[in-house]
Structure formats: structure tokens, C-alpha cells
Amino acid sequence: MEITVTVNGAEQQADVEPRVLLADFIRTRLGLTGTHIGCDTTSCGVCTVLLDGTPVKSCTMFAVQADGRTITTVEGLRTNGELSAMQKAFKAEHGLQCGFCTPAMMLVGTHLLENNPEPSEDDVRWAISGNLCRCTGYVNIVKAIQAAAGASAGASATANDISGSAAGASATADDMSVSAAESEGASA
Amino acid sequence: MTTETIHQKFGPAEIGGIGHSVKRAEDDRLIQGAGNYVDDIVLPGMLHMTLLRSPVAHAKIVSIDASAALALDGVVAVLTGEALAGYNLAWMPTLSGDTQAVLATDKVRFQGQEVAAVIAENPYVANDALELIDVEYDALPPLMSPQDALADGAPLIRDDKDGQVDNACYEWEAGDKAATDRAFAQADHVVSLDTHYPRSHPAPLETCGCVADVNPATSHVTVHMTSQAPHAHRTLFAMVTGLPEQNIRIISPDIGGGFGNKVPIYPGYVVATAASLVIGRPVKWIESRTDNLISTGFARDYYMQGELALTSEGRILGLRVNMLSDNGAFYSDAQPTAFRAGLFHIVTGSYDYPAAHVVTKGAYTNKAPGGVAYRCSFRVTEASYLIERLVQTAAYELGIDPAEIRRRNFIQPDQFPYTSPTGFVYDSGDYPAALEMALEMVGYDEVRAEQAAARERGDATQVGIGIASFTEVVGAGKGSEYDIAGLRMFDSAELRVHPTGKAILKLGVRSQGQGHETTFAQIVANELGIPSTDIKVVEGDTDNTPYGLGTYASRSTPVGGAATAVIARKLRDKAAKIAAHLLEAAEDDLEFDAGRFTVRGTPDQSVTIQDVALAAYSNLPDGMEAGLEGVHYYDPPNMTYPFGSYVVVVDLDTETGQWTVRRMVAVDDCGVRINPMIVDGQLHGGLTEGYAMSAMQFITFDEDGNCIGSNFMDYLIPTAWETPRFELGATVTPSPHHPIGAKGVGESATVGSPAAYVNAVIDAVAHLGVRNIDMPVMPSRVWAALQSQAG
Numbered sequence: 001m002e003i004t005v006t007v008n009g010a011e012q013q014a015d016v017e018p019r020v021l022l023a024d025f026i027r028t029r030l031g032l033t034g035t036h037i038g039c040d041t042t043s044c045g046v047c048t049v050l051l052d053g054t055p056v057k058s059c060t061m062f063a064v065q066a067d068g069r070t071i072t073t074v075e076g077l078r079t080n081g082e083l084s085a086m087q088k089a090f091k092a093e094h095g096l097q098c099g100f101c102t103p104a105m106m107l108v109g110t111h112l113l114e115n116n117p118e119p120s121e122d123d124v125r126w127a128i129s130g131n132l133c134r135c136t137g138y139v140n141i142v143k144a145i146q147a148a149a150g151a152s153a154g155a156s157a158t159a160n161d162i163s164g165s166a167a168g169a170s171a172t173a174d175d176m177s178v179s180a181a182e183s184e185g186a187s188a
Numbered sequence: 189m190t191t192e193t194i195h196q197k198f199g200p201a202e203i204g205g206i207g208h209s210v211k212r213a214e215d216d217r218l219i220q221g222a223g224n225y226v227d228d229i230v231l232p233g234m235l236h237m238t239l240l241r242s243p244v245a246h247a248k249i250v251s252i253d254a255s256a257a258l259a260l261d262g263v264v265a266v267l268t269g270e271a272l273a274g275y276n277l278a279w280m281p282t283l284s285g286d287t288q289a290v291l292a293t294d295k296v297r298f299q300g301q302e303v304a305a306v307i308a309e310n311p312y313v314a315n316d317a318l319e320l321i322d323v324e325y326d327a328l329p330p331l332m333s334p335q336d337a338l339a340d341g342a343p344l345i346r347d348d349k350d351g352q353v354d355n356a357c358y359e360w361e362a363g364d365k366a367a368t369d370r371a372f373a374q375a376d377h378v379v380s381l382d383t384h385y386p387r388s389h390p391a392p393l394e395t396c397g398c399v400a401d402v403n404p405a406t407s408h409v410t411v412h413m414t415s416q417a418p419h420a421h422r423t424l425f426a427m428v429t430g431l432p433e434q435n436i437r438i439i440s441p442d443i444g445g446g447f448g449n450k451v452p453i454y455p456g457y458v459v460a461t462a463a464s465l466v467i468g469r470p471v472k473w474i475e476s477r478t479d480n481l482i483s484t485g486f487a488r489d490y491y492m493q494g495e496l497a498l499t500s501e502g503r504i505l506g507l508r509v510n511m512l513s514d515n516g517a518f519y520s521d522a523q524p525t526a527f528r529a530g531l532f533h534i535v536t537g538s539y540d541y542p543a544a545h546v547v548t549k550g551a552y553t554n555k556a557p558g559g560v561a562y563r564c565s566f567r568v569t570e571a572s573y574l575i576e577r578l579v580q581t582a583a584y585e586l587g588i589d590p591a592e593i594r595r596r597n598f599i600q601p602d603q604f605p606y607t608s609p610t611g612f613v614y615d616s617g618d619y620p621a622a623l624e625m626a627l628e629m630v631g632y633d634e635v636r637a638e639q640a641a642a643r644e645r646g647d648a649t650q651v652g653i654g655i656a657s658f659t660e661v662v663g664a665g666k667g668s669e670y671d672i673a674g675l676r677m678f679d680s681a682e683l684r685v686h687p688t689g690k691a692i693l694k695l696g697v698r699s700q701g702q703g704h705e706t707t708f709a710q711i712v713a714n715e716l717g718i719p720s721t722d723i724k725v726v727e728g729d730t731d732n733t734p735y736g737l738g739t740y741a742s743r744s745t746p747v748g749g750a751a752t753a754v755i756a757r758k759l760r761d762k763a764a765k766i767a768a769h770l771l772e773a774a775e776d777d778l779e780f781d782a783g784r785f786t787v788r789g790t791p792d793q794s795v796t797i798q799d800v801a802l803a804a805y806s807n808l809p810d811g812m813e814a815g816l817e818g819v820h821y822y823d824p825p826n827m828t829y830p831f832g833s834y835v836v837v838v839d840l841d842t843e844t845g846q847w848t849v850r851r852m853v854a855v856d857d858c859g860v861r862i863n864p865m866i867v868d869g870q871l872h873g874g875l876t877e878g879y880a881m882s883a884m885q886f887i888t889f890d891e892d893g894n895c896i897g898s899n900f901m902d903y904l905i906p907t908a909w910e911t912p913r914f915e916l917g918a919t920v921t922p923s924p925h926h927p928i929g930a931k932g933v934g935e936s937a938t939v940g941s942p943a944a945y946v947n948a949v950i951d952a953v954a955h956l957g958v959r960n961i962d963m964p965v966m967p968s969r970v971w972a973a974l975q976s977q978a979g
Contacts, residue, residue, distance in 0.1 A: 019312065033228035034221015036444070038393040039477040043900030046393055074221035083219070091215040094865050097873065098701025099218030100393045100444030106219065125908040132900070134393055134445045135701050137872035138908035 003067040007032070008076030016063045022056075023047040025063035026073060034074035034103045038132075045131035048104035049073050055108050057130075074103030077110065085151040086110050086144070095144030097135035104131050109145035118149055196860070196920070198714055199782050204721065205714030206928060209865035213705040213721070223442040229399045229412050231470040235264055237460050238314040239473070240304040240321050241483065242296035245330035245554040245893025246345070249295055249303070249323065256320040257306060262313035265467060266321065267305040267459060269293035277462055279348075280428045282520030283452060283673055284358075284528075287349070288557060289518070290455040296325070297345055297517035298556050299893050300482035302455040307463045307471055330893035331355065334491065334514045334551035345517060345552045357515045357550035360528035362610040368497075368545035371506025375497035379582040384962045385570045386886040387489040387514065387555070389481050389897070390562040391905065392700070394444020396454060396484055397474035400461040404468035408435045413457055415440040415728075416450040416698055417738025420675055422730045424453055429461065440728035446700035447877070448560035449485045451522040451740050481903055482895045485522070486555070486887065487562030489514040490570045494535075494578045502588045504597050506543035507609070509535055509574065513550040513559070521559035522740070523566045524670040524677065530566030531661050533610035537575035538619045538659045538831060539597040544609035554893050563877055563938035565662040565741040576656040576943035577950075577960070584954055589636075590947070591627055594657050595620065605924075612661055614829045615931075616921045617857070623657050623833040625917050626855040630835045635851075643955050648843050651850075652952025654836040658940035659829055662932045663746025667823040672737060679743065680734035681751035682819040683712060683759060687805040689798030690722045696736015697748040698728045702934055703866045704744065708752050710862050711928065715756035716763070717783020717797050734819050742830070742932035745862065746923075751822035753927035758818050763800045766816075769809040770795050828923045828931035832856040834944035840952035845971030847949055849879070849912035854941070857919040859931035867933050868916055874937025875914050880906050881938075882945035884964050953977075 004013050007030060014029055026035045026049065037059050038046040047059040050072040077084045086106045089095065096102040105128060112119055112127040119127070124142045133141060197207035204210040217223055254266040269291035272278040279287045292303050304321055308314035331337040331345060337355035346352045372378060398413035409431060415421050418438040426433040443450065460473040475484070490513050497506040513529060515521065523530040529548035536544045561567060579597075583590040598619040599606050606614040632653070639651040667676035680696040693712055697704065709723035727733060736748060760780065767785035768775040771793055778785045785800070787793035804816040837851040854875055861867045877885075884904040887897035897903040922929025942963065949965045950958060957977040961969050 017312070027228075028230075032221070033225075034223075036225070036394070037227070038395070038444075039900045041477065041899050041901055044393055044477075044905075074219075078220060087219040090219050091211055094212065094869050096215060096218055097703070097869060098392070098394070098443060098445040099214070099223050100225070102218055103221045129907040129909040132393060132905050132907065134391065134447065134877070134905070135873045136869060137874075137876035137914065138911050139872040139914060140869060142908065 001064050003064055005066045006070045008072060018062060018064050020063045021059055022061045022063045022066055023058040026058060032073050032075050036100055036103065038100065043132070046101050046104050048107055048131060050107050050111060053111065055111050072107065074106060077106060084110065086148040089144040089148035089151060093140050093144040093147050095136065095140045101131060101133045105133065105141050109148060112145065113149050113152060117152065119146065121146070203713050203717055203719050203782060204710055206710055206860060206862050208710065208863065210706055210710055210720055210863055212703050213709065214703065225394055225442045225444050226397045226399060226412055226414050227474050229441070231399060231401055234399065234470040234472055235307050235309065235467065236311040236314050237305055237307045237463060237471050237473040238311065238318055239302050239456060239459070239479065240306070240318045241479070242292065242299055242301040242303055244296065244325055244327060245299045246328040247296050247325035248328065249292055250326050251324045252304060253322040254304060257317040260313065260317050260320060262309040263306060263317045264309065265307045265463060267291065267463060272462060275462060277429065277458060280453065280458055282518055283522045284519045285525070286519035288520050290458050294348060295328070298554050299895055300556060301517070302483070305459045305463065307467065330554040332553060332555065332889050332891060332893055334512050334553055337551040337553045345554060355552040357519045357552050358528040359549045361545070361547045362533035363545040364543055364609065365545045367543040368506045368508055371543040372497040372508065375505055376500040377498045377586060378495055379498060379578065379585045380493070380495045381578050381581050381960060382493045383574065383577060383960055385488045385490045385492065385573055386963055387888065388487045388562060388881055388885055389887055389903065390447035390449035390485065390487060390560065391481065391903065392445030392447055392449050395475035395477060395480040396450060396456070398457050398460050399470055399472045400464040401470040402461065402464040402468070409461060410437045410439065411457065411461055412439045412441060414443055414450045416446045416700060416740050418698055418728055418730050419696055419735045420672060420737055421453060423675065424673065428458060438730045440698050443698065443700035448487060448522070448562045448564070448740055450700065451560055452485050452520060452558050454484055477900060478898045481887065482898045483556050485558035485560035486516065487560050488570060492570065492574045494574050496578050496582050498582055498586065502582070502586050502593045502596050504539055504541040506541060507536055509546045511546070511548045513548065514553050514555065515550045515559055516553055516555040516557035518557035519550065520557045522561065524664060524672060525674065526669065527566065530561060532567040532571045534568050534612060534659065534661045535571035535575050536608050536610055537572065538599060538657050540599040540603065541597070542609060546610060555889065561741055563874060563935045565660060565664070565935060568660050569939045569942070572658040572939045573943045576658060577947065580655070580947045580950065581959055584959065590655050591623065591632060594623060594655065613826055614659065615826055615923050615925060617659065617829060617831050618919060618921050619657060619831060621919050622831060622855045622857055625919065626833040626835045626853050629915060629917055630837060630851055630853045632835065635837055648841060650840050650842055650952045652838045652840055652948040652950070654944045654946065654948025654951055655833065656940050656944035656947060657833040659831045660936055660939050661827050661829055662742035662935065663824060663828040664741055664743055665824065666826060675737060676823070677737050678821050678823040679736040679747040679751055680819060680821045681748060681755045682734045683755045683817065685718070685759060685801045685804070685816040687802050689718060689801040691718055692724045692726060693752065694726045694733040695748050696734050697739040697744040699739060702744065702870065703863065707862045707866055708749065711749055711752045712756045715753055716760055742935045745930045745932045746828045746926060747822055747824055749930055750824065750927045751820045754822055755818050755820035758820065759816055762816060763797060765809065765812065766800045766803050767795050770799065770803055770807070825925050828859065828926060830856070830858045830931040830933060830936050832936055832940055834940050836944045836948040838948040838952055840949060840970065842953065842974060845967035845974065847952065847967070847970065849945070851915065852912045853915045853917065854937060855917035855919065856933065856936050857921050858933035858936060859921060859923045859926065860929035861920065862930060870933050871916055871937045872914055874935060875941050876906060876911050877938045878941025879912055879945055882942045882963055882965060884966065886964050
């Protein structure tokens, strides 16, 4: 079947078998390998892309169903050579470890902030609850998304440090102030 | 060793040495979707492989007919065990000295076992072809527990092995039986606990896979694979295939989480390589999630019986443990050769007593093989769980507070180095300090008072407080005692300082998300004063890195990190000679600090490490070898012993069995912290996986041998919504034998936390008589335990 999709701002035309999954199409036909595949059952969410601005799990959708629609993948987050606030915040807040869930988490976070510019910790946790992470315990993913919200609102990412997840922990609070005080290494 | 309660930062922030929360070098590509995971690799002419797996747990293979599959358009080849046998590849050795079927020839021994492989032009066709392969099975009774497998008259699972007459897999013991019997004879109290640590799976979000690329002209083999141990895998590939090792190159690219799952060699890697060799084109094999969960490296599945001998004051006199493990169809646990149940004999824990005896036994069953140390140093998780659950049980039986009974039995700071009753030499620790910090953070006395009031009132919602004061043993090994398949467990670092003062560090270990590209650069920065951002870290390519045993069992920092510090110091020694030459001063008159050599007493007489690097290639003392490069292989004198105390508070609804974590306080001591930000991140992940195992994550089977937990709808992994909030604390007790005093941290929280969560749940209902609920402590199990007490 002939389809036309707009991916990260560029119109793409392709002839695809009806059974080809959108995730496969994005990865193998378009060569955009930042979209990952982790479970095949819509459970883990690492294949998440934005379809007309809304997060969908591209491993359980056919490419032909995207005909005429607009897709944003992680490769589309950077604009005009500049990393997005979400990408910068994921690095600044150590929001990733192995990086496999990260593209999806950043896309879901981006969508969340478009609809809720100042999300609470619970808002963020609920928004990303369709996306699994095995490395981070979600702590710094939540921090990164909230920091990106702060950055978009004009505050610096680290100044908008969230200690909600560490209420009452003196040692953790110390750690946070240490990492906030140091802007070491290359900041994104 | 002195214990500190703050992180020490070494050197200026702009150099980014030890103790600084340097932002990660690896993030720049990963946040742009520009990582390079195995499934991202596409080679010209590449074919795709899928594996046909057994639908039954135990059956003879009567026949395999692949003719319809072969006739399908786009199918290039179908391989069976019979075909592999022609290359002597139908079986392969395991990491525990057993053999494992690559593709089944005689019978299948677990549901999901590899039976045939389809190689096709694309993965859709390959999957279509699987359904066209006709296999006739003659069913045999499945044995789904080690108890059943060891019962008299049980059918023999491993009839392929000469001399194997039953389903026993191994027996191993540690400690002193006679001394332990004496301790129990003197005891005022004996407290026991029987518990099962259920089968689990590491389930990294990236499944296992490879792209095997055999050059038909040269027969040189390149395998891009999800490997936590690429060098060891290269050697094992050479042994399995008979190919010359210099012609095998293993490349482990970005890895999407490992947690032990990517330590073993799986049949898929071998079959894909054989297929590429036979066909002459690259072959990609990527597991589906179900493939991953039903066939690769499971973890745990230990049935543990523990007994403590105690005085009436609650002093422990001895420990007796009987453990029975379920090893699945092939004994392919990943562990040091001499230790048949890994390092389970660390089970004596953080406590000082003279006698222990540990007897371990394993059984073959009709389950998947591949017992791996899931975020754990070779069965330390099971050991830590048993002793911490036992100590809490003893507290109840003797009427002593669970914190107080620990205080009475802790190994004291002045007792290190401490030789345990099973022979480990603990390097350093301050267990009371970690516990007291955790208790203070949680407000222990206040929560206990709240608990007492709720019990007094008979509230439906009860409060539980669980403590775990764990000790790990990580960083294997000492080469003379620890080896994998005969390869001693050293590790390596090669450091090259370039003329412009930038450097490249090549390692034998392989990160799967732990941040080696950042932390190992920090170790070099600390020693040489070259900014960590000027140091590129390379891992995972066997043609371009020095030999090492890989990353698992929290060994990268204790072993690879030590190798890095040592080689950096060796280069610094050479740099000092060059600096003396440049400054026309005696080497003994030089001071080195933050990347600058200065003539003592004359601060204006100095050269930087960058000046020295250039001179190493342009202006050397007479007779000195050029360059500023070197490699070091580090053989640790001992392992390291991270420790900590965790305290969990839960609220438990006694009418439904539902419980939620109100507080999770984790005080960890992993020695010197290279990058506190990354350490905290490791702890967050481990605390979450510990919660997962205690609350929801396990693999079980029905009586017919069907795997329950074969996808992420049945195998539950906590989302951000269920995951508790964590509060971290730290003490710092350096390892006395490690060059930078670090101990390793990647697994501490997974090792320590399951007992803390479960102890909290039990504590909420202990006053009602409940003493044990096996993990996961799901509401249904809590409710059933309460009903059985009420009845």
C-alpha cells in the first residue's frame, strides 16, 4: 500500500506491506533507530512516538494506519540544531542510564508539558505509567520532566530541583544541593 | 578505616575527579536517539533468524519436517539440531561445566527450548515459516519442582549425560558442621524459617540478540551481540566453534540494560553464527520479549531452610542452612567455577558468631536453564534475604526489637578485617553507624509508637516496619580462587595519553547503563589531572580493548576501576620523570597536584600534565621510551564488601491484604563514591527491582510445565505509579585494599531491599501470628496468611 506520512517535519512516501508495524517502518524503512522495541505487547512503551502530537505505542499499530498523519520521534526533538529543554533536562538530572526507554520517556514528557505546563510529581508519574524503565526507578525521570517544565517557564533546570521524592531525607537533600551547586562537566 | 558520613570531593570541579557529580558523557547520543544498540545494526545482505521453540516442557522429538517452511518464498535456510550436529555444534558447554543443547536433537527439556531456526530475507517471513515446521513430540511427564525431580522414581531429565542416574545437579557445602552442631547444642533458643525465593527474570528492556557476520572469503567472524562479557564470550566462541580466536571479534555496542541477563552464551548466538558461516551472509537474531522471558537467564528459585541458634539475650551462636535450588534443564548458572551455589555462603550476613554450616543442593527440572546473578553477585541476594528474614523472625520469637537484636550481633568496626564462619574476609565496615542513621532518618521510635497504638486499637490498617542490614561480597575475584570457565577473574585497563594531553581509556569491562564512560574517566582525571571530559572511554570491542572478564557481580569498579587507577599511577610516575627533565629538576623535588608538577618551594617552576604529554612524544630524556601509554591487568587481593541498612514502613489493610510503602529509607556504604549522582541512580534502580521482586515480579509454571510470566502482561514490572519514593543516606567506609577505596554499588539495593520490604509486610501482621509469606508478598498471599491465622 502507498502511504504518506510526515515524520519529524519531512513528508515521506512509501509502499509498505499492510502487516508492517509502525515501529518497524520507522526503524527499518526510515532508519530512525531511536524508536526502540521492547515487548511486542504494548506493555513497555519504549516504542512510543507522537502521532499527531499524542503518544502511541508504535509496536501495536500498522504503518498503513499512519497514512496521512504526522509523527514525531526522538530524532525530531532537536530543533534548529538545539536540544529541546526535555533533552537537556534528562542529561542534567541523570534521567537515563541504559538509554533504551529514554526516547519514549522524553516524548511522553514533551506531550505532558504541552498539556500541563506545571505538572505535580503525581501528574508526571501517571503520565509515564505506560512506559517501563528498569534502571532508574523513575526518580530522576520524574525530576527531569519537572525540571524541563521549570526550564520552559524560565527557571533554570537545576534551580527547579524537586525534593518531593526525597521528603525528609537529609542525606539525599545534601546530595541534591551538591549536584545543583556543581555545574560540572559538559552541560547539555 | 574511618567512616565518614559525607562524600569527599577530590580536586577541583573543572577536572572532575573522584567525588564530583559529573554529567554523563554517554547521554549526548542517547538523548538524541543516536545510540547504537544491536538491533540498530544493519549490514548489507543481512538475513533474519527466528527460533522455533518447544511448546511442551518435556518430550521426545519423534520427527521434524521443515519442507513446507523451506518452500516458503523468502526462506533461505532452516537449521535443526541434526544439521548442527554435523558441525559438532548441537551441544555447547555451559558456564558451570555442564552441557546445553543448542538445538534439540533427542528431546526437549523445557517449554521454550530451541528446536529449529529459520533464516529468511525478513523477520516477517521468518516468523511465518516457523508455523510451517511440523514437529512431532512424544510427551514425557514434566518435573516442575526440585522436590518432585529428586523424588524416587522421577523420570530422568538428563538422559543425555553419561553416568547421570537421577536429577541431582550438584551438592556443595561451606562452614563447619561439627562446630555448628555444638553451637546448636548450647542454644537457649532455635529459630527457623523455611522460605522460597521465587524464580525471577532480569528482563532488561532490550532483549538479547546478535548480528553474526562471517566473511565468506576469510572466515573471520564478527558478532555484534548483547554481551556483558565480550572477551570471555570470544574465548568461549572459539572453544565452542573450534575457530581460531584471533579471527573472532565480539562487539558489544550500546546495551539496553543487562542485570545479569546478558552474561551467558545463548543458543541463538551460536545458531546465528553457524548460519552466517554456512550461508555466507550476515544473520540478525533478536529475541521477542517472550523468547527472552521463557528461555534466557532466569534468577533465584532457591528453597531455603535456615536455623539460628541463640542465647536468651538474643546473641547468635550459630547458623545452619539447607538450600535446594531449581536449576532448570541444564546447569548453566553463571558463577565462579569452585562455587556451585555462587557466593551464597555470604549468608552469615552482618553478624558476628563463631559457627555456620551451609549445605546446598541443586536439581534439574523441566524449566529454562541459565541461573544468573540478577543484579546480584552470584546468589548474594538469596543469602541476604534469608539471614535478614531469619534475624527478624528471631526478634519476634525472643521478644527483642528487630533493631536491637541487630545491634547486639553486629560485627563491630574494630573487628575488620573480619573472617566469617564460611571463610570470607570482610574488608571494612561500620554496620552500627549505617543502621543508626537509617533509624534516625525514618524516626524509628515514633513509627514503633504509632504501630503499637494501631495494634492496641485493633485498626484495620496496620503499620509494619522492616529492617535489612545487609552485607554484600562483590568484585570477584582474587584470580587464584575465582575463575569463570577457567579464566581468572582479573580485569584490565589500557590508557593512552595523546600528545595534546587528551586521553583514551580502553577497558575489559562493558557498561550496560552504569555510566562507565563518565566514572572511569573520573578515575583517570583524579590520578592525572586531565579533565574527565578530555578522556574518551572505549569498551566492548574485543579487537580494540584489553582482555577482561566483563561487567557483572558489581565487579567493574572493584576490578576494572582498580586497573584504571593503577595504570594512571604508572603513567604519572613516567610523567614525573619527563616533568623533571623539562624543569631541569630532580624528580624527588617535584610535587604533583591537580594536573601540575611543581618544583617544591618554587611555584613559578611548573609544567602541566598536558606539557608533559606533548614532551612524551617530542622532548624526552635521553634513553626514555617514547609515549605515555600503558596497560594494567589487576588481580584483586580480596573482594569488597559493600553494606547498608534499609528501613521500610508499610501501611497494610488487614481486611484485603493490600499494602503500600509509606517510607523507604536506604543508607548505603559502597566505600568511596566516584560520582555521587550516578551512585544514587544505581540505588534508585536497585531499590525498584527489589520492590518488584517483593511485590509482584515472579515467574511460575503450571503443572503441565507452561510458563506463567512469559510476557509483560503476566510478568509484572512496576511502573512509576507503583514504585515507592526513596530516601537515601550514605556513610563512606573505604575499602582498605582498593586503590581508590571504592567497593561497587550497582547491586547493593537489589540485594538488600527485598528483605526490608518483606520484613515490613510481615511486621505489620506479626502480632497476629504471621511469621512468613513467600515472595512476592501479593495481597492475596497476605490475606491467605491472615485467614490461616484466624482459622
